[in-house]
Amino acid sequence: MRQTAAPLLGIGLVVSLVLLLQWAIGVGLVDEYTVPRPSEIAAALPRLVTEEHVASRFMVTVGETFAAGALATLVGTALGAALYRWPLMRRSFEPWVAVLAAAPLVLAYPLFLVLFGRSSLTVVVIAFASALPPVVLQTVTGFAAVRPVLLAVGRSLGMGRAAEFRRILLPAALPSVFTGLRLALMFGLINVVGVEFLINLGGLGALINDLSERYDLPGTWAAIGVVVLVSVCFFATLDGGERWLRRRG
Protein backbone atom coordinates (compact mmCIF):
# COMPACT_ATOMS: atom_id res chain seq x y z
CA MET A 1 0.00 0.00 0.00
CA ARG A 2 2.65 2.48 1.12
CA GLN A 3 4.90 1.35 -1.74
CA THR A 4 2.44 2.49 -4.37
CA ALA A 5 1.42 5.58 -2.40
CA ALA A 6 4.81 7.31 -2.70
CA PRO A 7 5.12 7.39 -6.52
CA LEU A 8 1.43 8.28 -6.83
CA LEU A 9 1.94 11.20 -4.47
CA GLY A 10 4.94 12.36 -6.55
CA ILE A 11 3.09 12.17 -9.84
CA GLY A 12 0.06 13.81 -8.21
CA LEU A 13 2.18 16.77 -7.14
CA VAL A 14 3.63 17.30 -10.64
CA VAL A 15 0.19 17.03 -12.25
CA SER A 16 -1.25 19.50 -9.72
CA LEU A 17 1.53 22.02 -10.41
CA VAL A 18 0.97 21.70 -14.17
CA LEU A 19 -2.78 22.23 -13.70
CA LEU A 20 -2.06 25.18 -11.41
CA LEU A 21 0.14 26.75 -14.09
CA GLN A 22 -2.54 26.15 -16.75
CA TRP A 23 -5.06 27.88 -14.51
CA ALA A 24 -2.71 30.78 -13.64
CA ILE A 25 -2.09 31.49 -17.32
CA GLY A 26 -5.81 31.12 -18.07
CA VAL A 27 -6.83 33.79 -15.56
CA GLY A 28 -3.92 36.06 -16.53
CA LEU A 29 -1.78 35.71 -13.40
CA VAL A 30 1.14 34.59 -15.60
CA ASP A 31 1.77 36.19 -18.98
CA GLU A 32 1.23 33.60 -21.72
CA TYR A 33 4.00 35.13 -23.87
CA THR A 34 6.51 34.38 -21.09
CA VAL A 35 5.34 30.85 -20.29
CA PRO A 36 3.26 28.87 -22.75
CA ARG A 37 0.24 26.94 -21.47
CA PRO A 38 1.03 23.33 -20.52
CA SER A 39 -1.69 22.25 -22.97
CA GLU A 40 0.17 24.05 -25.79
CA ILE A 41 3.44 22.45 -24.75
CA ALA A 42 1.80 19.02 -24.91
CA ALA A 43 0.31 19.87 -28.28
CA ALA A 44 3.79 20.80 -29.60
CA LEU A 45 5.14 17.29 -28.94
CA PRO A 46 3.76 15.62 -32.13
CA ARG A 47 5.25 18.49 -34.15
CA LEU A 48 8.65 17.80 -32.60
CA VAL A 49 8.35 14.18 -33.68
CA THR A 50 7.28 14.82 -37.28
CA GLU A 51 9.13 18.03 -38.14
CA GLU A 52 12.12 18.20 -35.80
CA HIS A 53 13.21 14.54 -35.75
CA VAL A 54 13.14 14.54 -31.97
CA ALA A 55 13.57 10.75 -31.83
CA SER A 56 16.99 10.78 -33.48
CA ARG A 57 18.06 13.81 -31.41
CA PHE A 58 16.89 11.96 -28.31
CA MET A 59 19.12 9.05 -29.32
CA VAL A 60 22.12 11.37 -29.89
CA THR A 61 21.74 12.91 -26.43
CA VAL A 62 21.19 9.49 -24.84
CA GLY A 63 24.26 8.12 -26.66
CA GLU A 64 26.50 11.00 -25.60
CA THR A 65 25.28 10.87 -22.01
CA PHE A 66 25.75 7.11 -21.94
CA ALA A 67 29.29 7.37 -23.35
CA ALA A 68 30.27 10.06 -20.83
CA GLY A 69 28.58 8.21 -17.96
CA ALA A 70 30.11 4.83 -18.82
CA LEU A 71 33.58 6.37 -19.10
CA ALA A 72 33.13 8.23 -15.80
CA THR A 73 31.97 4.98 -14.15
CA LEU A 74 34.95 2.96 -15.37
CA VAL A 75 37.63 5.60 -14.81
CA GLY A 76 36.02 7.02 -11.65
CA THR A 77 35.61 3.72 -9.78
CA ALA A 78 39.14 2.67 -10.75
CA LEU A 79 40.58 6.01 -9.56
CA GLY A 80 38.45 5.86 -6.40
CA ALA A 81 39.70 2.35 -5.65
CA ALA A 82 43.30 3.49 -6.24
CA LEU A 83 42.91 6.46 -3.88
CA TYR A 84 41.49 4.11 -1.23
CA ARG A 85 44.28 1.58 -1.75
CA TRP A 86 47.11 4.13 -1.45
CA PRO A 87 46.35 6.58 1.37
CA LEU A 88 49.19 8.89 0.33
CA MET A 89 47.56 9.30 -3.08
CA ARG A 90 44.24 9.98 -1.38
CA ARG A 91 45.69 12.70 0.84
CA SER A 92 47.50 14.25 -2.13
CA PHE A 93 44.80 14.17 -4.79
CA GLU A 94 41.37 14.00 -3.19
CA PRO A 95 41.21 17.79 -2.55
CA TRP A 96 42.04 18.43 -6.20
CA VAL A 97 39.28 16.10 -7.35
CA ALA A 98 36.90 18.04 -5.12
CA VAL A 99 38.13 21.30 -6.68
CA LEU A 100 37.50 19.86 -10.14
CA ALA A 101 33.97 18.95 -9.04
CA ALA A 102 33.28 22.57 -8.15
CA ALA A 103 34.80 24.03 -11.34
CA PRO A 104 32.32 25.30 -13.96
CA LEU A 105 34.03 23.27 -16.69
CA VAL A 106 31.38 24.08 -19.25
CA LEU A 107 32.71 27.66 -19.42
CA ALA A 108 35.93 26.27 -20.87
CA TYR A 109 34.06 24.85 -23.87
CA PRO A 110 36.00 26.93 -26.42
CA LEU A 111 39.19 25.22 -25.28
CA PHE A 112 37.61 21.80 -25.76
CA LEU A 113 36.31 22.91 -29.17
CA VAL A 114 39.86 23.75 -30.23
CA LEU A 115 41.17 20.45 -28.86
CA PHE A 116 38.49 18.08 -30.13
CA GLY A 117 36.70 19.99 -32.91
CA ARG A 118 32.99 20.74 -33.24
CA SER A 119 31.85 17.17 -32.77
CA SER A 120 30.16 14.79 -30.39
CA LEU A 121 33.61 14.05 -29.00
CA THR A 122 33.80 17.55 -27.46
CA VAL A 123 30.37 17.06 -25.91
CA VAL A 124 31.34 13.68 -24.46
CA VAL A 125 34.71 14.87 -23.14
CA ILE A 126 33.26 17.87 -21.30
CA ALA A 127 30.41 15.77 -19.88
CA PHE A 128 32.88 13.07 -18.83
CA ALA A 129 35.14 15.59 -17.09
CA SER A 130 32.23 16.97 -15.08
CA ALA A 131 30.79 13.52 -14.29
CA LEU A 132 34.10 12.06 -13.11
CA PRO A 133 34.69 13.80 -9.73
CA PRO A 134 31.51 12.62 -7.96
CA VAL A 135 32.24 9.01 -8.96
CA VAL A 136 35.81 9.20 -7.66
CA LEU A 137 34.81 10.93 -4.41
CA GLN A 138 31.85 8.67 -3.64
CA THR A 139 33.84 5.53 -4.48
CA VAL A 140 36.74 6.38 -2.18
CA THR A 141 34.32 7.48 0.57
CA GLY A 142 32.34 4.26 0.16
CA PHE A 143 35.42 2.04 0.44
CA ALA A 144 36.83 3.99 3.37
CA ALA A 145 33.53 3.71 5.25
CA VAL A 146 33.47 -0.11 5.17
CA ARG A 147 33.48 -1.27 8.81
CA PRO A 148 36.88 -2.83 9.64
CA VAL A 149 35.18 -5.77 11.35
CA LEU A 150 33.68 -6.87 7.99
CA LEU A 151 37.19 -6.99 6.55
CA ALA A 152 38.36 -8.89 9.64
CA VAL A 153 35.65 -11.50 8.92
CA GLY A 154 37.10 -11.90 5.43
CA ARG A 155 40.64 -12.27 6.73
CA SER A 156 39.59 -14.74 9.42
CA LEU A 157 38.04 -16.86 6.65
CA GLY A 158 41.35 -16.76 4.79
CA MET A 159 40.12 -14.62 1.90
CA GLY A 160 42.73 -13.10 -0.42
CA ARG A 161 42.78 -9.49 -1.57
CA ALA A 162 40.83 -10.13 -4.78
CA ALA A 163 38.07 -12.06 -3.02
CA GLU A 164 37.92 -9.46 -0.27
CA PHE A 165 37.47 -6.73 -2.88
CA ARG A 166 34.84 -8.60 -4.86
CA ARG A 167 32.83 -10.02 -1.94
CA ILE A 168 33.17 -7.49 0.87
CA LEU A 169 34.55 -4.10 -0.17
CA LEU A 170 32.55 -3.74 -3.36
CA PRO A 171 29.11 -4.78 -2.07
CA ALA A 172 29.62 -2.76 1.13
CA ALA A 173 30.57 0.35 -0.84
CA LEU A 174 27.90 -0.13 -3.50
CA PRO A 175 25.27 2.29 -2.14
CA SER A 176 27.86 5.07 -1.91
CA VAL A 177 29.24 4.30 -5.39
CA PHE A 178 25.73 4.45 -6.84
CA THR A 179 25.14 7.82 -5.20
CA GLY A 180 28.23 8.94 -7.13
CA LEU A 181 26.85 7.47 -10.34
CA ARG A 182 23.53 9.30 -9.89
CA LEU A 183 25.35 12.60 -9.36
CA ALA A 184 27.58 11.82 -12.36
CA LEU A 185 24.51 11.24 -14.48
CA MET A 186 23.02 14.59 -13.49
CA PHE A 187 26.23 16.52 -14.13
CA GLY A 188 26.85 14.56 -17.34
CA LEU A 189 23.40 15.14 -18.79
CA ILE A 190 23.38 18.85 -17.86
CA ASN A 191 26.73 19.26 -19.58
CA VAL A 192 25.77 17.23 -22.65
CA VAL A 193 22.64 19.32 -23.22
CA GLY A 194 24.42 22.55 -22.26
CA VAL A 195 27.31 22.03 -24.68
CA GLU A 196 24.95 20.86 -27.45
CA PHE A 197 23.08 24.10 -26.88
CA LEU A 198 26.23 26.24 -26.85
CA ILE A 199 27.82 24.79 -29.99
CA ASN A 200 24.46 24.09 -31.61
CA LEU A 201 25.32 20.54 -32.49
CA GLY A 202 23.54 17.20 -32.51
CA GLY A 203 20.99 16.31 -29.90
CA LEU A 204 18.28 17.85 -27.76
CA GLY A 205 20.41 20.82 -26.64
CA ALA A 206 20.84 21.92 -30.24
CA LEU A 207 17.11 21.44 -30.84
CA ILE A 208 16.29 23.64 -27.85
CA ASN A 209 18.68 26.26 -29.24
CA ASP A 210 16.95 26.14 -32.69
CA LEU A 211 13.44 26.30 -31.27
CA SER A 212 14.18 29.15 -28.88
CA GLU A 213 15.81 31.20 -31.65
CA ARG A 214 12.62 30.71 -33.66
CA TYR A 215 10.64 31.93 -30.62
CA ASP A 216 8.81 28.60 -30.65
CA LEU A 217 8.21 28.63 -26.91
CA PRO A 218 5.84 25.62 -26.67
CA GLY A 219 8.34 23.62 -28.78
CA THR A 220 11.26 24.74 -26.57
CA TRP A 221 9.46 23.68 -23.41
CA ALA A 222 8.37 20.41 -24.96
CA ALA A 223 12.00 19.68 -25.91
CA ILE A 224 13.07 20.44 -22.33
CA GLY A 225 10.42 17.93 -21.27
CA VAL A 226 12.13 15.34 -23.50
CA VAL A 227 15.45 16.03 -21.72
CA VAL A 228 13.68 15.24 -18.45
CA LEU A 229 12.53 12.00 -20.06
CA VAL A 230 16.18 11.15 -20.83
CA SER A 231 17.10 11.56 -17.17
CA VAL A 232 14.09 9.50 -16.05
CA CYS A 233 15.22 6.65 -18.35
CA PHE A 234 18.78 6.77 -17.02
CA PHE A 235 17.69 6.90 -13.39
CA ALA A 236 15.36 3.93 -13.85
CA THR A 237 18.22 1.97 -15.45
CA LEU A 238 20.59 2.88 -12.60
CA ASP A 239 18.04 1.86 -9.97
CA GLY A 240 17.52 -1.46 -11.72
CA GLY A 241 21.28 -1.96 -12.00
CA GLU A 242 21.82 -1.30 -8.32
CA ARG A 243 19.07 -3.69 -7.27
CA TRP A 244 20.48 -6.37 -9.56
CA LEU A 245 24.00 -5.96 -8.20
CA ARG A 246 22.74 -5.97 -4.60
CA ARG A 247 20.96 -9.25 -5.17
CA ARG A 248 24.16 -10.77 -6.52
CA GLY A 249 26.05 -9.37 -3.45
Add this chain to the structure above:
Amino acid sequence: MLSVAGLTKRFGSQADGVTAVDDVSFDIRPGEFVSVIGPSGCGKSTLFNIIAGLQTPTSGQVSVEGQPVRGPHPAVGTVFQEESCFPWRTVIDNVAFPLELAGLAKAQRHEQAKQFIDMVGLRGFERRMPSELSGGMRQRVCIARTLAAKPRLLLMDEPFAALDEQTRLLLGDKVLQIQQELRQTTLLITHSITEAVQLSDRVLVMTYRPGRLKRFVTIELPRPRSGDAVTSPAFGAAVASLWADLREEASRGMQEAGG
Protein backbone atom coordinates in the same frame (compact mmCIF):
# COMPACT_ATOMS: atom_id res chain seq x y z
CA MET B 1 44.01 -28.68 20.41
CA LEU B 2 45.16 -25.13 21.14
CA SER B 3 48.52 -24.48 22.68
CA VAL B 4 49.76 -21.03 23.65
CA ALA B 5 53.40 -20.90 24.75
CA GLY B 6 55.27 -17.92 26.16
CA LEU B 7 53.14 -15.45 24.24
CA THR B 8 54.23 -11.81 24.52
CA LYS B 9 53.00 -8.79 22.59
CA ARG B 10 54.51 -5.34 22.94
CA PHE B 11 53.27 -2.22 21.20
CA GLY B 12 55.51 0.75 20.50
CA SER B 13 59.23 1.12 21.16
CA GLN B 14 61.26 -0.61 23.83
CA ALA B 15 61.46 2.55 25.98
CA ASP B 16 57.90 3.89 26.08
CA GLY B 17 56.02 0.90 24.65
CA VAL B 18 53.17 -0.99 26.28
CA THR B 19 53.32 -4.71 26.98
CA ALA B 20 49.77 -5.89 26.30
CA VAL B 21 50.35 -9.61 26.79
CA ASP B 22 53.26 -10.91 28.85
CA ASP B 23 54.48 -14.50 28.75
CA VAL B 24 51.08 -16.20 28.62
CA SER B 25 50.99 -19.98 28.28
CA PHE B 26 48.06 -22.39 28.39
CA ASP B 27 46.48 -25.32 26.58
CA ILE B 28 42.93 -26.19 25.63
CA ARG B 29 41.84 -29.79 25.22
CA PRO B 30 39.45 -30.91 22.49
CA GLY B 31 35.79 -30.33 23.44
CA GLU B 32 36.70 -27.99 26.28
CA PHE B 33 35.07 -24.60 26.92
CA VAL B 34 37.56 -22.10 28.30
CA SER B 35 36.95 -18.44 29.13
CA VAL B 36 39.56 -15.72 29.44
CA ILE B 37 38.51 -13.08 31.90
CA GLY B 38 40.22 -9.91 33.00
CA PRO B 39 39.66 -6.19 33.57
CA SER B 40 39.46 -3.73 30.67
CA GLY B 41 42.90 -3.10 29.23
CA CYS B 42 44.39 -6.45 30.26
CA GLY B 43 45.18 -7.45 26.68
CA LYS B 44 42.30 -9.92 26.20
CA SER B 45 41.51 -8.65 22.73
CA THR B 46 45.18 -8.68 21.76
CA LEU B 47 45.36 -12.30 22.87
CA PHE B 48 42.25 -13.03 20.79
CA ASN B 49 43.69 -11.35 17.70
CA ILE B 50 46.94 -13.29 17.97
CA ILE B 51 45.19 -16.65 18.38
CA ALA B 52 42.90 -15.75 15.46
CA GLY B 53 46.00 -15.07 13.35
CA LEU B 54 45.06 -11.43 12.80
CA GLN B 55 48.09 -10.07 14.72
CA THR B 56 51.59 -11.43 15.12
CA PRO B 57 53.10 -11.88 18.59
CA THR B 58 56.37 -10.18 19.61
CA SER B 59 57.55 -13.53 20.91
CA GLY B 60 56.13 -16.92 21.80
CA GLN B 61 53.97 -19.22 19.76
CA VAL B 62 50.38 -20.28 19.21
CA SER B 63 49.67 -23.66 17.69
CA VAL B 64 46.41 -25.22 16.66
CA GLU B 65 46.33 -29.00 16.31
CA GLY B 66 50.10 -28.97 16.50
CA GLN B 67 50.54 -26.49 13.65
CA PRO B 68 51.97 -23.04 14.43
CA VAL B 69 49.56 -20.18 13.68
CA ARG B 70 51.02 -17.66 11.20
CA GLY B 71 47.81 -16.11 9.92
CA PRO B 72 44.14 -17.08 9.99
CA HIS B 73 43.98 -20.83 10.46
CA PRO B 74 41.24 -22.82 8.66
CA ALA B 75 40.51 -24.81 11.83
CA VAL B 76 39.75 -21.64 13.79
CA GLY B 77 36.41 -19.82 13.57
CA THR B 78 36.07 -16.33 14.99
CA VAL B 79 33.10 -14.37 16.33
CA PHE B 80 33.90 -10.72 16.84
CA GLN B 81 32.79 -8.38 19.59
CA GLU B 82 31.27 -6.01 17.08
CA GLU B 83 28.30 -7.41 15.17
CA SER B 84 29.63 -8.31 11.73
CA CYS B 85 26.74 -9.45 9.51
CA PHE B 86 27.00 -8.44 5.88
CA PRO B 87 24.10 -5.96 5.58
CA TRP B 88 23.60 -6.67 1.86
CA ARG B 89 22.99 -10.38 2.40
CA THR B 90 19.94 -12.16 3.77
CA VAL B 91 20.31 -14.19 6.96
CA ILE B 92 20.71 -17.44 5.06
CA ASP B 93 23.25 -15.98 2.62
CA ASN B 94 25.21 -14.55 5.54
CA VAL B 95 25.34 -17.93 7.23
CA ALA B 96 26.14 -19.69 3.94
CA PHE B 97 29.01 -17.28 3.19
CA PRO B 98 31.90 -19.56 4.25
CA LEU B 99 30.27 -22.43 2.35
CA GLU B 100 30.05 -20.21 -0.73
CA LEU B 101 33.78 -19.50 -0.41
CA ALA B 102 34.34 -23.24 -0.20
CA GLY B 103 32.59 -23.56 -3.56
CA LEU B 104 29.42 -25.41 -2.50
CA ALA B 105 26.41 -25.22 -4.81
CA LYS B 106 23.55 -22.98 -3.71
CA ALA B 107 21.07 -25.72 -2.78
CA GLN B 108 23.68 -27.57 -0.78
CA ARG B 109 25.00 -24.55 1.11
CA HIS B 110 21.49 -23.33 1.92
CA GLU B 111 20.59 -26.75 3.27
CA GLN B 112 23.62 -26.74 5.56
CA ALA B 113 23.13 -23.10 6.53
CA LYS B 114 19.55 -23.90 7.62
CA GLN B 115 20.87 -26.36 10.20
CA PHE B 116 22.98 -23.67 11.83
CA ILE B 117 20.18 -21.11 11.62
CA ASP B 118 17.97 -23.61 13.49
CA MET B 119 20.72 -24.18 15.98
CA VAL B 120 20.91 -20.50 16.95
CA GLY B 121 17.10 -20.34 17.06
CA LEU B 122 16.46 -18.17 14.01
CA ARG B 123 14.24 -20.51 12.00
CA GLY B 124 11.78 -18.48 9.97
CA PHE B 125 14.16 -15.54 9.57
CA GLU B 126 16.19 -17.03 6.69
CA ARG B 127 15.04 -14.47 4.11
CA ARG B 128 15.24 -11.42 6.37
CA MET B 129 17.88 -8.75 5.98
CA PRO B 130 20.13 -8.03 9.01
CA SER B 131 18.63 -4.53 9.26
CA GLU B 132 15.29 -6.16 10.13
CA LEU B 133 16.76 -8.02 13.14
CA SER B 134 17.64 -6.98 16.68
CA GLY B 135 21.26 -6.74 17.85
CA GLY B 136 21.08 -10.09 19.64
CA MET B 137 19.63 -11.80 16.58
CA ARG B 138 22.34 -10.33 14.35
CA GLN B 139 25.02 -11.62 16.71
CA ARG B 140 23.39 -15.06 16.50
CA VAL B 141 23.60 -14.84 12.69
CA CYS B 142 27.33 -14.17 13.09
CA ILE B 143 27.72 -17.16 15.39
CA ALA B 144 25.84 -19.37 12.92
CA ARG B 145 28.03 -18.10 10.08
CA THR B 146 31.17 -18.96 12.03
CA LEU B 147 29.81 -22.41 12.94
CA ALA B 148 28.90 -23.05 9.29
CA ALA B 149 32.62 -23.05 8.47
CA LYS B 150 32.83 -26.04 10.87
CA PRO B 151 35.76 -24.73 12.89
CA ARG B 152 37.45 -27.15 15.22
CA LEU B 153 38.25 -24.26 17.57
CA LEU B 154 35.65 -21.54 18.11
CA LEU B 155 37.04 -18.19 19.26
CA MET B 156 34.64 -15.57 20.61
CA ASP B 157 35.65 -12.05 21.63
CA GLU B 158 33.01 -10.69 24.02
CA PRO B 159 30.28 -11.54 21.54
CA PHE B 160 27.53 -10.47 23.95
CA ALA B 161 29.17 -7.29 25.19
CA ALA B 162 26.83 -4.98 23.32
CA LEU B 163 23.66 -6.78 24.47
CA ASP B 164 21.39 -6.31 27.46
CA GLU B 165 21.60 -8.63 30.48
CA GLN B 166 18.52 -10.76 29.68
CA THR B 167 19.62 -11.34 26.10
CA ARG B 168 23.10 -12.21 27.33
CA LEU B 169 21.80 -14.93 29.64
CA LEU B 170 19.51 -16.39 26.97
CA LEU B 171 22.27 -16.31 24.37
CA GLY B 172 24.58 -17.92 26.91
CA ASP B 173 22.04 -20.77 27.15
CA LYS B 174 22.04 -21.04 23.39
CA VAL B 175 25.84 -21.20 23.22
CA LEU B 176 25.86 -23.91 25.92
CA GLN B 177 23.28 -25.91 24.03
CA ILE B 178 25.31 -25.65 20.83
CA GLN B 179 28.46 -26.56 22.67
CA GLN B 180 26.79 -29.71 24.04
CA GLU B 181 25.45 -30.58 20.61
CA LEU B 182 28.68 -30.12 18.67
CA ARG B 183 31.19 -30.81 21.45
CA GLN B 184 32.70 -27.60 20.14
CA THR B 185 36.10 -26.60 21.54
CA THR B 186 35.62 -22.97 22.48
CA LEU B 187 37.70 -20.08 23.77
CA LEU B 188 35.58 -17.18 24.99
CA ILE B 189 36.99 -13.78 25.85
CA THR B 190 34.75 -11.97 28.30
CA HIS B 191 34.69 -9.45 31.11
CA SER B 192 31.52 -10.91 32.61
CA ILE B 193 32.11 -13.19 35.58
CA THR B 194 28.64 -14.76 35.45
CA GLU B 195 29.04 -15.46 31.77
CA ALA B 196 32.41 -17.12 32.34
CA VAL B 197 31.06 -19.28 35.20
CA GLN B 198 27.84 -20.16 33.38
CA LEU B 199 29.61 -21.39 30.25
CA SER B 200 33.09 -22.63 31.06
CA ASP B 201 34.89 -25.77 32.09
CA ARG B 202 37.86 -23.63 33.05
CA VAL B 203 38.35 -19.89 33.49
CA LEU B 204 41.66 -18.18 32.87
CA VAL B 205 42.04 -15.00 34.92
CA MET B 206 44.34 -12.32 33.52
CA THR B 207 46.11 -9.51 35.38
CA TYR B 208 45.82 -5.84 34.54
CA ARG B 209 48.68 -4.51 32.40
CA PRO B 210 50.85 -6.24 31.54
CA GLY B 211 48.37 -9.02 30.78
CA ARG B 212 49.69 -12.09 32.57
CA LEU B 213 48.03 -15.35 33.48
CA LYS B 214 46.98 -14.98 37.11
CA ARG B 215 45.06 -18.17 37.81
CA PHE B 216 43.35 -21.03 36.04
CA VAL B 217 40.04 -21.87 37.77
CA THR B 218 38.17 -25.08 37.09
CA ILE B 219 34.40 -24.66 37.27
CA GLU B 220 32.96 -27.74 38.92
CA LEU B 221 29.28 -27.07 38.23
CA PRO B 222 27.46 -30.08 36.74
CA ARG B 223 26.47 -30.05 33.07
CA PRO B 224 24.16 -29.55 31.30
CA ARG B 225 23.81 -26.08 32.78
CA SER B 226 21.22 -23.54 31.87
CA GLY B 227 20.42 -19.94 32.75
CA ASP B 228 18.74 -21.35 35.90
CA ALA B 229 22.12 -22.50 37.21
CA VAL B 230 22.91 -18.87 38.09
CA THR B 231 20.66 -19.20 41.17
CA SER B 232 22.50 -22.18 42.72
CA PRO B 233 24.84 -21.68 45.74
CA ALA B 234 27.72 -23.40 43.95
CA PHE B 235 27.40 -20.85 41.14
CA GLY B 236 27.49 -18.03 43.66
CA ALA B 237 30.61 -19.46 45.28
CA ALA B 238 32.40 -19.73 41.93
CA VAL B 239 31.48 -16.16 41.04
CA ALA B 240 32.66 -14.89 44.44
CA SER B 241 36.00 -16.66 44.13
CA LEU B 242 36.62 -15.20 40.66
CA TRP B 243 35.53 -11.76 41.80
CA ALA B 244 38.10 -11.85 44.62
CA ASP B 245 40.80 -12.37 41.99
CA LEU B 246 39.47 -9.83 39.58
CA ARG B 247 38.67 -7.12 42.07
CA GLU B 248 42.34 -6.66 42.85
CA GLU B 249 43.20 -6.34 39.14
CA ALA B 250 40.28 -4.12 38.24
CA SER B 251 40.96 -1.66 41.08
CA ARG B 252 44.65 -1.58 40.16
CA GLY B 253 43.55 -0.82 36.58
CA MET B 254 41.30 1.99 37.76
CA GLN B 255 44.03 3.52 39.91
CA GLU B 256 46.61 3.39 37.13
CA ALA B 257 44.22 4.74 34.55
CA GLY B 258 43.15 7.50 36.98
CA GLY B 259 46.67 8.41 38.15
